[in-house]
Amino acid sequence: MTNLIRILKNSWKNFSRNIWLSVATLFMMFAALSTIGGLTLFNASLDAFVSGLKDKVDVSVYFAQEAAENEILSVKSTLENREDIKTVRYISENEAYDIFTSRHADNSVLLESLQELDQNPLQASLNIRVHNPDQFEDVVIFLENSSASSIIDTINFRENQKVIESISMIATNVNKAGFLFTLILAGLVIFVTFNTIRLAIYTSRDEVHIMKLVGASNWFARAPFVITGAIYGFLSGLVVILFTFLGTWLLHSQVSLIFADINFYGYFIQNFWSFTFIILFSGIGMGAVSSYLAVRRYLKV
Amino acid sequence: MLIFQEVTRSYPPDTTALDNASFEIKAGEFVSLVGRSGAGKSTILRLLLREEQPSAGKVFFQGIDIGTFNNKELPLYRRKVASIFQDYKLLSSKNVFENVAFAMEAAGRTNKEIFEDVPAALDVVGLSGKEARFPHELSGGEKQRVAIARALVQRPEILAADEPTGNLDPVYTWDIANLLLKINGLGTAVILATHDEMVINAIKRRVIALHDGKIISDQQKGTYKIK
Numbered sequence: 001m002t003n004l005i006r007i008l009k010n011s012w013k014n015f016s017r018n019i020w021l022s023v024a025t026l027f028m029m030f031a032a033l034s035t036i037g038g039l040t041l042f043n044a045s046l047d048a049f050v051s052g053l054k055d056k057v058d059v060s061v062y063f064a065q066e067a068a069e070n071e072i073l074s075v076k077s078t079l080e081n082r083e084d085i086k087t088v089r090y091i092s093e094n095e096a097y098d099i100f101t102s103r104h105a106d107n108s109v110l111l112e113s114l115q116e117l118d119q120n121p122l123q124a125s126l127n128i129r130v131h132n133p134d135q136f137e138d139v140v141i142f143l144e145n146s147s148a149s150s151i152i153d154t155i156n157f158r159e160n161q162k163v164i165e166s167i168s169m170i171a172t173n174v175n176k177a178g179f180l181f182t183l184i185l186a187g188l189v190i191f192v193t194f195n196t197i198r199l200a201i202y203t204s205r206d207e208v209h210i211m212k213l214v215g216a217s218n219w220f221a222r223a224p225f226v227i228t229g230a231i232y233g234f235l236s237g238l239v240v241i242l243f244t245f246l247g248t249w250l251l252h253s254q255v256s257l258i259f260a261d262i263n264f265y266g267y268f269i270q271n272f273w274s275f276t277f278i279i280l281f282s283g284i285g286m287g288a289v290s291s292y293l294a295v296r297r298y299l300k301v
Numbered sequence: 302m303l304i305f306q307e308v309t310r311s312y313p314p315d316t317t318a319l320d321n322a323s324f325e326i327k328a329g330e331f332v333s334l335v336g337r338s339g340a341g342k343s344t345i346l347r348l349l350l351r352e353e354q355p356s357a358g359k360v361f362f363q364g365i366d367i368g369t370f371n372n373k374e375l376p377l378y379r380r381k382v383a384s385i386f387q388d389y390k391l392l393s394s395k396n397v398f399e400n401v402a403f404a405m406e407a408a409g410r411t412n413k414e415i416f417e418d419v420p421a422a423l424d425v426v427g428l429s430g431k432e433a434r435f436p437h438e439l440s441g442g443e444k445q446r447v448a449i450a451r452a453l454v455q456r457p458e459i460l461a462a463d464e465p466t467g468n469l470d471p472v473y474t475w476d477i478a479n480l481l482l483k484i485n486g487l488g489t490a491v492i493l494a495t496h497d498e499m500v501i502n503a504i505k506r507r508v509i510a511l512h513d514g515k516i517i518s519d520q521q522k523g524t525y526k527i528k
Binding site: 002003017206211213214215216217220221301 | 350352373376377380390391392394404406409412455
């Protein structure tokens with residue numbers, strides 16, 4: 001316990017008595033952790049973009065005029081039991097009529113010709129959304145081979161298949177590119193942090209040597225540097241969190257104007273604790289591990 | 302207590318810093334190592350502190366080959382063999398008190414012991430009242446006294462002094478030489494590597510002379526004679 005207190009005291013002295021070196025290291029770690037914070041927000045916005053894209057994709061199943069409502073609702077409940085289905089919305093003939101008339105309210109010619117008809121020409125339909133656009137094909141094959149196929153008139157999947165596949169491919173590629181980008185940048189951040197800490201410890205290499213010569217164990221000589229590294233990570237992490245809060249809050253309205261699906265500030269507030277954990281954990285972890293590795297070479301005395 | 306047994310230290314490609322050196326130092330002895338630069342004096346001290354390992358031969362401390370010490374045993378050994386250097390080797394970010402206390406902290410001594418021993422050691426070396434100063438605020442002589450105080454609180458069996466007066470003027474040189482004799486008087490063996498002819502001739506203790514890595518003489522009450 002006494003040793004632990006001594007190590008903590010020595011760590012704090014390391015930090016406070018080399019204040020300019022500490023400030024320079026903090027600045028570099030702030031830059032590195034800001035990149036991690038930026039990556040977290042970038043991935044969140046990428047997720048929002050991809051899921052927004054996927055949400056725009058749906059397939060409608062149109063039923064024959066003679067199909068009874070309870071038969072259609074039975075198909076709906078069968079579909080809802082499938083795991084790949086996200087939502088199924090029933091649009092009756094009357095609702096379809098209302099939607100059509102409100103959508104074409106300014107086209108009087110079209111509305112007048114609709115009124116000329118004896119009966120509602122629009123069909124009842126089920127509007128289907130799945131978790132992943134790749135799953136549409138399975139759902140459509142299921143419907144085409146089920147007993148409900150006799151009351152189904154058309155499914156607009158085949159017509160839209162190419163568009164759906166393109167959107168699905170874009171979503172997958174955007175995710176892959178985002179992952180690769182994150183990986184490269186994270187590697188760069190680790191590299192920069194390690195070298196920053198290594199430079200900071202390089203200035204103390206003689207001190208490590210002296211500590212060893214007066215009989216300090218490897219642990220006693222190394223621990224203050226590791227804890228100082230963790231302090232760098234913790235303090236720069238706190239500053240990054242504060243700046244992210246202010247940044248997302250100040251830019252909130254401007255970003256929302258350009259990208260409707262992206263709400264950095266909302267994401268930050270909603271995920272405050274996990275964001276804080278990621279930043280502090282990365283900062284403390286990178287600072288401590290980099291220090292641990294950087295001191296190692298000077299302990300060989 | 303300390304035995305160098307046919308110790309050779311060579312560096313590639315063909316430099317031999319110490320060549321087949323053998324000698325024994327008893328507990329409480331005062332031994333000076335003399336010789337020109339590159340004669341092998343500092344190499345002996347580095348081997349003693351196990352900063353380096355012999356290329357051939359062995360160094361025994363209290364009957365144990367120091368080359369066999371592992372990472373846990375080495376710090377315990379170094380607490381018994383204190384060292385002072387020409388360049389003082391003080392921790393620049395620590396003040397005088399902390400520099401001296403560090404050796405005791407590293408040895409796991411209690412705060413009570415530290416607050417008793419450190420002021421006493423600083424008093425012995427004449428630095429009472431300068432506890433809060435940092436190394437850059439001290440003169441060369443004062444820095445060397447801090448290093449001696451640090452060695453003192455270790456209560457070592459051996460004090461290895463590598464050119465401790467090399468950077469000091471004659472007044473400080475005598476101060477340091479007297480302190481080393483005082484420490485030796487307390488029972489600590491002192492091994493002093495030096496160029497300082499005046500000091501060697503004045504203290505009249507055992508002198509081991511080296512030339513090109515070889516021991517050329519070993520006199521019990523020697524004077525400064527080199528090739």
